[in-house]
Amino acid sequence: MDSDNTTEKASSDVFKLDCRQSAEIEDIIISPPETGKYDNLKSELIQQLSTSREKKVHQLIRHEELGDRKPS
Helix, strand or coil, X not given: CCCHHHXXXXXXXXXXXXXXXXXXXXXXXXXXXXXXXXXXXXXXXHHXXXXXXHHHHHHHHHHCCCCCCXXX
């Protein structure tokens, strides 16, 4: 069973989330695991909200300004 401190930490962090973040992990908020609440919350947030490497590359390419350069 989680210690009171870990449960309080997870609950406190849930209140700090904005609507978009909360929606991404809604299933965990509604039905948290019996143990490891904070660690589970943390890993899900990282997984759901991290920008994938592929998306980062796409964003770089899309937002890169050519200026005086020509595309190769």
